[in-house]
Amino acid sequence: MTAEQVVFVLAAVVTLGSALGMVTTRSVFVGALWMIAVFGGVAALFILLGAGFLGIVQILVYIGAIAVLILFAIMLTPRVMGDPNAPRYNRQWPLVAVMASALASLLVALVLRTDWPLAQEGAPTITGFAVELGKGFMTTYILPFEVASVLLLVALIGAIVIAREE
Amino acid sequence: MEALDRIFIRIGEAFSTFLAQYLPAPVVTVIGMFLSAIIISTFAALTFMLLTWLERKFVGRMQDRIGPNRVGPFGLLQPIADAIKMFTKELITPAGAHKVVYNLAPILVVAPSLMIFAVIPFGRDMVAADLDVGVLYLIALSSATEVAILMAGWASRNKFSLLGAMRAVAQMLSYEVPLVLILLTLVLMAGSMRLTDLVAVQGVPFAFLQPVAFVIFIVAAAAELNRTPFDIPEAESELVAGYHTEYGGMKFGLFMMAEFIAAFGMAALVTTVFLGGWRPWLIPLPSWLWFLIKTYLVLFVFIWFRGTFPRLRIDQLQAFCWKFLVPVTLLNVIVTGVVVTFVPLVRNGEVVVRGIGGWATVTVVYFAVNVVFALVVAWLYRRPTLQAVQQIQVGQPAGRGLSREVQTA
Incomplete structure (x- = not known):
């Protein structure tokens, strides 16, 4: 494996692992922190792909602004703060399950149907x-x-x- | 002189040629990267130690005290004594705290402040990573710190910590806006977000071309760093110590370190974008020495603030940012955009101003525009300001009166 591949695998593992952590944690606040780790992983992927500008904007906008606002919103909502035994599901879970699986199958179908172009060896990198x-x-x-x-x-x-x- | 100027680069080159005799080239590159990271982090830690001493000494002098004077000559070894004390203290995690987040926060708060040093040009050709989006990178780092502060405040399970974190982040978010707008103005003038380009453009330091922006930047930087007179997040009389109330020992030390290193980083940024970075002023000293001199001058101004000004109230702080700094800097972007169109400094990445005459003309034009701009702003704000002053004198919140005045004006 080249160094780039190692970094890619690391970033991908961090991104996917944090995404798992985000949906499995009980605390909303910790979930938001996992989401920040996902944003960080995606930023690393952008930088790895030669789009350093996008990577930094990802950190600036998603971590610095959106995630901080989400954390603020969570902190200002007393009921979701702190209770570690809060119920994980409410009555709407079947509806949500249907919607989520519909979205997931749509995305999987799109990923499978897309013809991913591969950069040729020695292809010009993005400058400027x-x-x-x-x-x-x-x-x-x-x-x-x-x-x-x-x-x-x-x-x-x-x-x-x-x-x-x- | 030339040799002294490039001494660090020469040492680095000599070391990598020495390594290249025994190791393959890619390994040498990786070792070089690690070494520069280690050297810069060590430099940051040493700067932290020096700064704690400088701050206590200067503030002591301003308050007619001697300051630290027991450990070593002039108390110079005081930071080492403090560090030993911090390292030997017991590390306590409060019972109600969220353990992982509580322990992660001090690490995450230090990391971005160390990363600042990667893009700062310390001297001629002395920059670890010359990013083409350097300015944006610095802003992204400072906003990443906010997350760590929220983590510290939340995980401590302490009302003072939480309130301190909310205040700190609200303040940092607000004051980031004028900072970014001023940096945008300078990027407009330099035509590049690369910090080395910003230094290269400054035949005359931007502090002379943009005096209004320079003053506002210093003020907003003090607020962004949560320093006096904007140290509301850690107002002892109200909040014990703010978001790091529950931290002790070296965990607390890391928060201190992040604060001081961020202060140094901000001073280095002011130096780079406003004071011509490493470019010598009149006296030919090595470029890295000039950079350090200017940076410590800016740091001295921050310490001077601390020894001089009383703390603001939180409504005054937010009103000052959103009702004064943001509109003024926004207007400044527009005004500078017009001036840059007619009197450009840079065209297609090349500096177009030539000779002393050229620079004198540019300086006069920009300075005159800025003075007129400042006068217009002062005229626009004369009534709300008087109103706010009166209300402060009779003890009402300043923010309300200012907003009503702006609505009717």
Whole structure:
């Protein structure tokens, strides 16, 4: 095995193991911590694939912002904090099981049907990835980019309006 | 001079040529990487020791005390005595704590602060990993610290810890916004997120081209580091010691270490992006020495803050960030964007400013724009500020009054 493969296996094991830990733990808070480990593993995979920019953005956005917000939300919800004997299932579990298996089979079907292209030996690596990404956002994909920005701004203002006192 | 400037690089090269006689090339590369990681971590640990001494000594002097003076000359060996004390203390895990998370948190809080050093250019060609997204990497690290702080606060099962962690993270999240916006301004000017490029562009330090951003950056950096006057997360009178209340011995030492190393890292970042990094100022000293001098100057300013300012209240802190720093830095991004369009520093990755005349023109233009910008901001904020000051004097929360004033204005 080359060094890259070793790192890949390590990152994949961390990602999958943490995902398992996340769904099997009883504490919501610990589950969120496992999820952070999953994000870290995915970031490592991005960096391994030569997309260092995406890897760092993954850490910045998912670990630094989304995961911290989730932890905050958990901490501000007294009922889910602390009780280690909280029930793991509620009455809706059959419905959830159906939905989850439907999603899982969809994903498996897609993975099996996709023809995964392999990079040839000595294929050119991605250089100036961040530059290309930035140019893409500002030229070809400017409309989706701006629409997403406006949507986020609306969500932000909406949250402030809902949360305001008076 | 030249030899002294490159002394560390020469030593490294000599060592790898020596190893290359006995070992295959890939092994030498891996050993080199490990060695530079070890050297940088050791440097960080030594910096931590020196900083604890410096901080106590300086603050002592500012408060008309002598500070540490018993162990060694000038109390210089005090950090070693402290370290021995910390190592020999019993490691206690509180009964109600979540053991794994409780013990993991101090490790996870130190790791990102050590990782800062990987991208900082300590001197000419002295950088461990010259990432093309260096600025982003530093921001990502500082936000990864927040998770570790939340872990520490939650796993301790102590109300003070939890409150301290929530305060710390809320503060760090808020003050990250102006920090990022200022870094964005500088990235706009340099046309690159690579820290070595940012140093290369600074024929004149960016502190002169962006004085407003420089001052705001120092303030926001102090808040991001939870340092006085923004040390609300560990306000002793309210919260015992904040998120590390339940930690003792070396586990507590690791939190201290993370704080001091992060302070050094932030000072190094200020040096790199605002003070021209390792570039010498007038006196030709080795580049790494200049870098250290500037970094310690910035650190001195942080310590000076601590010896001078009283602590803010939490509503003042958040109001100051969201109602003043964020709008101002956001406006600064726009203003700088316009200026960069007309007076560019960099075009297609090449510095286009030439000679003393060129740099003088650029400095005057940027400085003038910044002064006008500062005056406009001061004019815009004159009424809410006066209102807030009056309300503080009669003892009402500052945040409310400021928001109502902004709504009616």
